[in-house]
Every structure is written in C-alpha cells, then in structure tokens.
Amino acid sequence: MQADRKMDPSSKGWGAVADRIDRAIFLISRMFAFLGVVSVAGMAALISLAVVMRYALGSPFAFTEELSALMLVSCVFLTLPYVIVINQHIRVELAVESFGRTARRIAFAIGQLVFVAFALVFFVNAWEDVKFTAMLGLRTEVARITLLPFVSCMAAGVALSGLIALWQIFRPLPVQTTSYEMPEGGH
Amino acid sequence: MVWLVMGGTLLGTVLSGAILGSALGLTGFVILHFFSDGATSLGVQAVWNTFNKFTLTAIPLFILLGELLVKSRLARDVYQALSPVFARLPGGLLHTNIAVCGLFGAVSGSSMAVAAAVGAVSYPELKARGYSRPAVVGSLAGGGTLGLMFPPSLSLLIYGAFTETSIGKLFVAGIIPGVLAALMFMVWIVVMSLRTPSVAPASKEKVGFYPTLKGLLNIWPLLALIGAVLGSLFAGLATPTESAGIGVAAAILIGYVFGELNLKGIIEALFSTVVTFSVISMVFLGAVVLAQSISVLGLPQQLLSQVNGLGISPLGLIMIVVLLYVAMGAIFDGLSMMIMTLPIVFPLLTGLGYDAIWLGVLITILIEIGMLTPPVGMNIFVLVGVAKGEVKLGEAAVAALPYWLILLALIGLIIAMPRIVTFLPDIITF
Amino acid sequence: GTAFSETVNWRFNNNFPPTRPESAYIRDLAKNVAKFSNGDFKIDVIEGGGMNLKDADALRWMQTGTPEIAFVNVAFVARDAPAIAQLLIFGSVSNLDEYWRVIPEIKSALIDGFDKFNISVVGFIGLPFVEQSFFCRQPVKTLADLKGKKVRVGNLAQIKVFEALGVSAQTIPQEELYTALQTGVVDCALYPAKYAKFISLQEVTKYAVYTGFPYNPVPYVVMANKAKLARLSPENRAALDKAIAVLQEDSFKFEGGAEAEVAARKDLTETAGVTWFDDFSQEDVEAIREASNQVWGQLAEAAGPDALATHKMILGLLKGNE
Numbered sequence: 001m002q003a004d005r006k007m008d009p010s011s012k013g014w015g016a017v018a019d020r021i022d023r024a025i026f027l028i029s030r031m032f033a034f035l036g037v038v039s040v041a042g043m044a045a046l047i048s049l050a051v052v053m054r055y056a057l058g059s060p061f062a063f064t065e066e067l068s069a070l071m072l073v074s075c076v077f078l079t080l081p082y083v084i085v086i087n088q089h090i091r092v093e094l095a096v097e098s099f100g101r102t103a104r105r106i107a108f109a110i111g112q113l114v115f116v117a118f119a120l121v122f123f124v125n126a127w128e129d130v131k132f133t134a135m136l137g138l139r140t141e142v143a144r145i146t147l148l149p150f151v152s153c154m155a156a157g158v159a160l161s162g163l164i165a166l167w168q169i170f171r172p173l174p175v176q177t178t179s180y181e182m183p184e185g186g187h
Numbered sequence: 188m189v190w191l192v193m194g195g196t197l198l199g200t201v202l203s204g205a206i207l208g209s210a211l212g213l214t215g216f217v218i219l220h221f222f223s224d225g226a227t228s229l230g231v232q233a234v235w236n237t238f239n240k241f242t243l244t245a246i247p248l249f250i251l252l253g254e255l256l257v258k259s260r261l262a263r264d265v266y267q268a269l270s271p272v273f274a275r276l277p278g279g280l281l282h283t284n285i286a287v288c289g290l291f292g293a294v295s296g297s298s299m300a301v302a303a304a305v306g307a308v309s310y311p312e313l314k315a316r317g318y319s320r321p322a323v324v325g326s327l328a329g330g331g332t333l334g335l336m337f338p339p340s341l342s343l344l345i346y347g348a349f350t351e352t353s354i355g356k357l358f359v360a361g362i363i364p365g366v367l368a369a370l371m372f373m374v375w376i377v378v379m380s381l382r383t384p385s386v387a388p389a390s391k392e393k394v395g396f397y398p399t400l401k402g403l404l405n406i407w408p409l410l411a412l413i414g415a416v417l418g419s420l421f422a423g424l425a426t427p428t429e430s431a432g433i434g435v436a437a438a439i440l441i442g443y444v445f446g447e448l449n450l451k452g453i454i455e456a457l458f459s460t461v462v463t464f465s466v467i468s469m470v471f472l473g474a475v476v477l478a479q480s481i482s483v484l485g486l487p488q489q490l491l492s493q494v495n496g497l498g499i500s501p502l503g504l505i506m507i508v509v510l511l512y513v514a515m516g517a518i519f520d521g522l523s524m525m526i527m528t529l530p531i532v533f534p535l536l537t538g539l540g541y542d543a544i545w546l547g548v549l550i551t552i553l554i555e556i557g558m559l560t561p562p563v564g565m566n567i568f569v570l571v572g573v574a575k576g577e578v579k580l581g582e583a584a585v586a587a588l589p590y591w592l593i594l595l596a597l598i599g600l601i602i603a604m605p606r607i608v609t610f611l612p613d614i615i616t617f
Numbered sequence: 618g619t620a621f622s623e624t625v626n627w628r629f630n631n632n633f634p635p636t637r638p639e640s641a642y643i644r645d646l647a648k649n650v651a652k653f654s655n656g657d658f659k660i661d662v663i664e665g666g667g668m669n670l671k672d673a674d675a676l677r678w679m680q681t682g683t684p685e686i687a688f689v690n691v692a693f694v695a696r697d698a699p700a701i702a703q704l705l706i707f708g709s710v711s712n713l714d715e716y717w718r719v720i721p722e723i724k725s726a727l728i729d730g731f732d733k734f735n736i737s738v739v740g741f742i743g744l745p746f747v748e749q750s751f752f753c754r755q756p757v758k759t760l761a762d763l764k765g766k767k768v769r770v771g772n773l774a775q776i777k778v779f780e781a782l783g784v785s786a787q788t789i790p791q792e793e794l795y796t797a798l799q800t801g802v803v804d805c806a807l808y809p810a811k812y813a814k815f816i817s818l819q820e821v822t823k824y825a826v827y828t829g830f831p832y833n834p835v836p837y838v839v840m841a842n843k844a845k846l847a848r849l850s851p852e853n854r855a856a857l858d859k860a861i862a863v864l865q866e867d868s869f870k871f872e873g874g875a876e877a878e879v880a881a882r883k884d885l886t887e888t889a890g891v892t893w894f895d896d897f898s899q900e901d902v903e904a905i906r907e908a909s910n911q912v913w914g915q916l917a918e919a920a921g922p923d924a925l926a927t928h929k930m931i932l933g934l935l936k937g938n939e
C-alpha cells in the first residue's frame with residue numbers, strides 16, 4: 001500500500017494538485033468533526049445543567065430533551081466525513097484480504113461506489129427534507145426549536161461523505177489510521 | 188423474492204469490502220425502491236428518528252465518561268489496584284469487565300451503552316497490560332448484554348407497555364437470569380484462560396495482602412463515578428439518560444482535581460468519543476434503513492401468522508419462535524425486531540399458556556443474542572468502534588461466539604425451568 | 618368479482634397494540650372491506666407499529682404510498698402541522714355536550730388540513746372520551762397541592778397550561794417515565810386511569826385525582842394515499858366507503874364510557890391500592906379551563922391566520938350555547 005502511494009506523484013502536476021485536494025478535504029472534514037465535538041460537549045453540559053435546574057427550581061429547561069437529541073443527530077452526520085477520511089469505518093475485509101493487488105484495487109473501487117450510491121440516495125431524500133423543513137418553517141413540538149440547521153447538517157454531512165468516498169477511488173488505497181493525523185498526503 | 192434481493196445485494200456489497208453501514212443501507216434502499224414503490228424516503232426518516240432520540244444520548248455520554256477516565260490517568264490507577272486482587276483467578280482482569288458491566292447495567296437500560304461505557308475504559312487499559320484484544324472485546328460484548336437484563340431495561344419497558352404486563356415484575360424477573368448469565372460468562376473466562384493462558388497474562392509482581400488492600404484505595408475514583416451515576420438515579424435526581432450526563436460532569440471534576448485531566452485531555456476525549464460514536468452510528472444507520480425496508484412489507488408478521496396455522500405443539504412453537512428470533516437477530520436490531528413480531532408472538536404464546544413475564548425475559552435474552560450475531564451485531568460494532576479498528580469485525584464476532592452460545596444455553600435453561608424467571612416476581616408484590 | 622378484476626392489496630398501518638379497542642375496529646374494517654368487495658380488495662393490517670412508521674411523520678409517509686392507508690391521532694403531527702394538531706387542547710372540552718357541538722367543524726378542518734398535504738381523509742374513528750387524572754407519589758387533592766411538585770405531562774399545550782397555573786410541568790420520554798416516578802425525578806404524571814396499567818403506573822404512584830378534563834378528544838383520522846385511492850375501481854372504493862361507514866358508526870358510540878372509567882378506577886384501587894381523591898373542585902376546573910383557553914389562543918396565533926380563525930370559530934361554538 002505504501003509503494004502504491006509513492007508511485008502516485010509520478011506525474012508531478014497531478015500529484016501536487018491531488019495532494020492539495022487531500023489536504024483541503026482533511027481540513028474541511030476536521031472542521032465538521034470539530035462541530036460534532038462541540039455538539040457532544042454541549043449535550044453533556046445541557047443535560048447535567050438540566051438536572052441541576054430541576055433540583056434547584058423544580059423544572060428543567062423545556063428544551064433539554066429536544067435540543068440534546070438534535071445535537072446528537074447532528075453530531076452523527078457532522079463526524080461522518082472525517083471518519084471516512086481517517087478510514088475508521090467498519091468494513092468486512094475477509095474476502096478482500098485474499099485478493100491480489102489489481103483485484104483489490106477493483107474491489108475497493110466497487111466498495112467506494114457502494115458508499116457513493118448509498119450517500120446519493122440518502123442525500124436526495126435528505127435534501128427533500130431540507131426543502132420541506134424550510135418551506136414550512138418547521139420547529140420542534142415542545143420547545144419550538146428551529147429544525148432547519150439540524151436537518152441541513154444531515155444533508156451536508158452525507159453529501160460531503162459521498163464526495164470524499166468518490167474522490168478516494170482515484171487515490172492510493174487508504175491506510176487505517178488510529179491517530180488523528182492526516183492519513184495520506186500529510187507530510 | 189425480497190429475501191433473494193436482500194441476500195444478493197448484501198453479499199455483493201459486503202464482499203467488496205465496502206463500508207458495512209453503506210452496504211446494509213444501500214440494500215435497504217434497493218428493497219424500498221423496488222418493493223415499496225420507491226419509498227426510499229422512509230429509510231432516511233427512520234434514520235433521523237433513530238438518532239433524534241433523547242435516550243440515545245446516553246451512548247456517546249457513557250463513551251465520553253470512559254474516555255475521560257482514561258485521559259485523566261485515573262483508569263490506569265484503578266486497574267493497577269485491581270490487578271493483584273484478580274491475580275490468582277484465571278482470566279484476571281477480564282472478570283472486572285463482567286462485574287462492571289453488571290453494575291452499569293443497573294444504571295443504563297441499553298446494552299450498547301453499557302458495552303460502550305465499560306469498553307472505553309477497559310479496552311485501552313487491558314490492552315496495555317497485554318491481554319488478548321479479541322478476548323477483551325468478546326468479554327465486553329458479552330458483558331454488555333447484562334444492560335437489558337438488569338433493571339432498568341429498555342426492552343422490558345417496551346414489552347411491558349406493549350403487552351400491558353407489570354413493568355415492576357418484568358424488571359425483577361430479569362435479575363436471576365442476568366446473574367446466571369454473568370456467572371456463566373465468568374466460568375467461560377476461566378475455562379478460556381486455562382486453555383490459552385496467553386489471553387490473560389498473569390500479574391508479574393507478587394503483591395502481599397496488606398499492600399493489595401492499601402492499593403485498593405486507588406479504585407475510589409471509579410467507585411465515586413459509579414456512585415454519582417447510580418446515586419443521581421436512585422436519589423431521584425436524574426432519569427437513566429440524565430445520569431449519564433451527571434457521570435460526565437463528575438468525571439471531569441474528579442479527573443481535574445485528582446487526576447491529570449486538563450483542557451487538552453478533555454478535547455482529546457471528546458474527539459475520540461465522536462469518532463467512536465460515528466463508527467457505531469454508521470453501521471447502525473445502515474441497519475436501520477435495512478430494517479425499515481423489511482418492516483414496511485409486514486413480512487415477519489405474515490410469516491408468523493403462517494406458522495400459527497400449522498398446528499404445532501406449544502413446545503415446538505416456542506422452538507420455532509426462538510429460531511426465528513435468532514435468525515432475524517442477524518439482520519435486525521433487537522427493538523425493531525421485537526416491535527415487528529410482538530403483535531403476533533404475544534397472543535400466540537400466552538394463548539398457549541406461556542407466562543407473559545417469562546416471555547418478556549425470553550424475548551429480551553433473544554434480543555441480546557441478536558446484539559451478538561453478525562453481520563448486524565450492535566454490541567460487536569460498539570466494541571470494534573471502541574477498539575478503533577484494532578480488532579477486526581470477524582475477530583470480534585468469533586470472540587463473542589462463546590457468549591452467544593451461553594445466552595442460547597440460558598434460553599434452553601429457562602424453557603426447561605421457567606421458575607428461574609417467575610420465582611422472584613411471584614413472591615414480590617407492588 | 619368479475620373475471621377481469623384484479624385483487625388489490627393494501628397495507629393498513631396501525632401503531633396501536635393489538636389489545637386496544639382501536640385495533641379491533643381496524644381488524645373489523647379489513648374484514649368488512651374484503652366482504653363488501655367479494656374478496657377483490659384485501660387490506661393487511663400491520664399492528665403494533667410493526668411498520669416502524671412514527672405518528673409524528675404521518676404527513677410524510679402517507680404521501681409515499683407506503684402504507685396505502687393508516688390512521689393517526691393528530692395531536693402527534695404538531696411538528697409538521699401545528700394548525701391540525703391544536704384544533705382542541707387539554708382543557709378545551711370537558712363533556713360530551715361540548716364535544717358534539719364542535720365535532721362537525723373539527724372534521725371539516727381536518728379534511729382541509731390533510732388536503733394541504735395532498736392526503737385524502739377517508740373517515741374518522743371516534744377517540745373515546747378518556748378522563749385524564751394526576752397519578753402522584755404523594756397525596757394531591759387540589760390544584761394548589763400540585764404547586765411545588767414536579768409534574769410530567771404529554772405535550773407543549775399541557776406544559777403551558779400548567780405553567781400558567783403556577784405548576785412546573787415537563788415532558789419526559791415515555792420509556793423513562795416509570796423509572797422517573799419510581800425514583801422521584803418527577804412526582805406526578807397526567808394520565809388516563811383507563812390506560813394506567815399499560816405502563817404499570819399503579820406500581821409507582823399510589824394517589825390519583827381526576828382533573829375534570831378528558832384526553833384531547835379530536836377524532837383519529839383515517840387517511841389514504843391520494844394516488845392509490847384514485848386507482849381503486851369504483852366497486853372497491855364503494856366497499857371501502859361502506860366499511861368506513863360501519864367503523865364510524867361503531868366508534869363514535871360513547872355510551873358506557875363513564876362506566877368504564879368507574880371500573881378502571883375501581884380496578885386500580887382493588888388490585889394495586891391506588892387511593893382516589895374527590896375530583897378537582899369546580900374552581901380548579903374553571904381555572905384550568907381559563908388557562909387552557911388562553912394558551913390555546915396563543916398557540917393558534919403562532920400557527921397562522923387560518924388556524925386562528927378556526928380556533929375562534931370552535932371557541933365560539935363552545936361558548937355559544939352555555
């Protein structure tokens with residue numbers, strides 16, 4: 001896999017451009033993930049504060065339940081692209097492990113296309129949700145929290161993930177990274 | 188026909204080594220498209236509803252709790268202290284996984300949350316001590332199943348509300364089977380460690396009785412955290428989900444004051460949490476789309492109605508139901524499986540004289556079996572996520588197999604001796 | 618049927634457990650449709666939420682044609698259509714006289730409201746008049762006793778009504794209610810005696826008092842996908858309408874409701890030792906009604922001019938014949 005990577009910059013101009021795109025993807029997805037981190041931190045703070053509020057004043061904030069659930073769903077989709085970049089998602093590699101280099105390359109492309117197709121169908125429907133939510137100005141039932149930003153997170157996260165997966169087809173086979181460093185192209 | 192499409196698409200997509208969640212999800216979309224007039228939007232709706240749920244916040248919060256304990260270095264001290272205590276017992280610290288899962292099971296109503304909470308602390312610590320990674324993951328996936336058996340339990344709550352059965356009695360009924368499962372898990376850990384001593388390295392240093400006892404004082408942060416979580420629940424300050432939030436606040440406080448936790452550590456713990464949760468979510472997401480595609484077709488209910496017409500003996504029928512749940516458990520997450528089948532299974536089996544409380548516990552154990560059955564075994568995914576991919580899905584599934592078999596044996600046991608389940612609820616009144 | 622007619626298969630999504638009376642009505646409906654169409658039109662009822670479609674999304678999934686037909690309690694579609702969900706709120710109606718006065722107006726508002734989402738209303742199921750009581754851990758006899766207690770209610774309107782009365786109300790997920798009452802996270806829950814045993818409320822609360830108001834009695838809407846409905850043959854459509862007429866006839870009979878309430882209370886007392894206090898006093902009932910009307914107006918105003926007009930019309934009907 002490493003050899004694969006080193007061969008890549010043979011055409012220098014393309015290699016440099018591709019590296020730059022890799023870097024941009026890494027930064028954007030990491031920014032998304034950071035928003036996911038903020039969501040989880042906010043969720044934890046909100047829920048513990050709500051307990052204190054109920055103890056002190058007899059009732060928690062009316063919005064705790066709905067807002068923390070929305071932060072949860074946002075976090076899932078905001079983190080999705082980053083986890084694709086660092087290649088941490090669960091794959092079944094039993095068959096692929098026995099493949100030769102070319103077969104592996106082809107299987108990888110097919111696998112990525114599976115994700116791209118999934119993301120595309122998902123996005124098309126999520127986008128309908130975005131339009132529906134915006135058109136009716138939908139809010140949550142109890143606390144009347146505006147839903148549009150959260151539904152948009154879902155659509156944006158899936159769209160970005162699909163684009164990244166598509167881009168990865170044209171890049172060296174990814175290596176699973178356990179650190180939070182850029183997996184490839186990061187020098 | 189739909190099973191063929193499902194089998195074919197799943198096989199093809201999974202064999203390519205695609206991201207598992209996308210393979211499951213795409214299969215679901217294909218089924219929705221061709222068998223439900225293109226209603227793929229139902230899949231996305233189901234995903235939104237699954238994650239836009241307050242009670243689910245307990246899962247990332249419990250993962251965060253564990254990560255904070257690790258980052259503050261307090262987890263290291265805790266396992267250091269516990270190590271000599273378990274030195275003589277084959278399996279060593281693997282037993283703490285079962286015990287702590289049991290404790291967390293008394294707080295959380297979900298088995299994924301239990302596996303995630305304990306896994307986030309225990310996996311890195313046990314790995315560092317040379318324990319076999321698959322063995323650690325297997326014991327945690329198994330231990331997590333105690334989450335539904337000990338009260339509070341999400342599956343028993345839903346079962347109780349659905350069937351108008353006493354929730355108090357259901358909760359009590361789960362305890363003895365839960366304890367039995369925990370004991371059998373520990374017996375397996377002993378057997379496994381005797382057969383392959385390398386899975387659980389013996390503690391190198393010999394520690395005397397008093398130093399051991401003195402060292403045990405170091406586990407107080409863990410006890411304090413469990414105290415905060417359990418305490419806020421039982422003192423009536425917090426609901427089970429909120430108690431996870433209290434646990435996080437307590438972990439930050441204790442970690443900052445008594446451990447080595449700082450802002451950088453907190454941010455790292457948060458990052459690690461969202462990545463782990465995202466890995467779990469991606470598979471969950473795909474599984475939800477797939478389950479949705481099947482459930483709108485009403486197939487499980489049709490299948491059961493047909494079985495109902497065959498005139499099989501009560502025992503034969505219970506066997507068929509067990510088989511069906513085990514088979515369905517491979518693909519569906521437990522709660523959607525229960526909701527899909529209960530409208531037929533409950534009147535069918537209670538009509539034949541089976542006890543409603545007993546049936547609730549039986550179905551809960553069957554759900555837990557599903558949590559350990561690949562390709563969609565949520566407890567296994569949680570641990571693969573917690574292990575940051577250091578343990579492959581296949582390895583984890585194999586490591587969880589003995590726990591799967593133990594739960595199946597437990598099913599056999601409670602069918603043969605229903606009193607194991609009905610004894611406690613019969614003597615307790617509400 | 619004729620030699621050319623094809624069998625039509627529909628799925629009916631029913632999110633209620635099979636034990637509920639509503640579910641029996643739906644099973645009867647399916648049987649009648651088959652009977653009236655001579656077996657040409659079959660409806661498979663999927664009960665207990667087996668299709669995994671949430672009530673809150675009803676206005677969305679109904680438009681996909683999966684399922685072809687379903688019923689929904691409109692109180693649950695508040696996110697997508699607040700105007701439909703708040704045709705009445707808790708505290709608007711306290712007895713059957715008031716109910717029959719407003720029901721024609723409510724039905725026509727529902728038909729219009731669903732039409733805006735391109736969904737056909739094919740009929741209604743009478744939502745039984747179920748009295749809402751407070752189930753508490755400690756004795757609560759009056760509205761004043763509720764002050765200082767933590768109260769679990771079901772929706773935004775109820776939160777606002779009780780807040781207006783100086784009682785701190787909150788929602789807690791149904792899955793957590795049992796544990797929350799057991800440990801004392803909340804002290805009371807607003808719930809009908811008739812359904813208390815579904816969630817084992819009698820095990821965690823031993824005192825109960827009736828508020829004077831029923832569960833929001835807006836009828837359930839039986840709705841069908843517009844395209845699928847249009848594709849039915851005239852014979853099948855007639856069979857459906859005939860079966861719906863039977864369903865409406867059966868489900869809008871509210872006689873026996875009062876006896877059932879008495880029986881439910883008696884059962885809770887005798888099997889679980891629940892203590893029932895005298896119903897809320899007339900002053901308390903009036904206080905709730907006043908707060909409710911105020912909140913109802915605010916919610917209608919927030920839902921838009923059409924909703925406000927409908928609200929004023931219904932309120933007028935309620936007040937008119939007093």
Ligand code: NA
Pocket residue numbers: 291292293294295296297333334335336337338339340
């Ligand atoms: Na539990």
Ligand code: NA
Pocket residue numbers: 516517518519520556557558559560561562563564565
């Ligand atoms: Na499974």
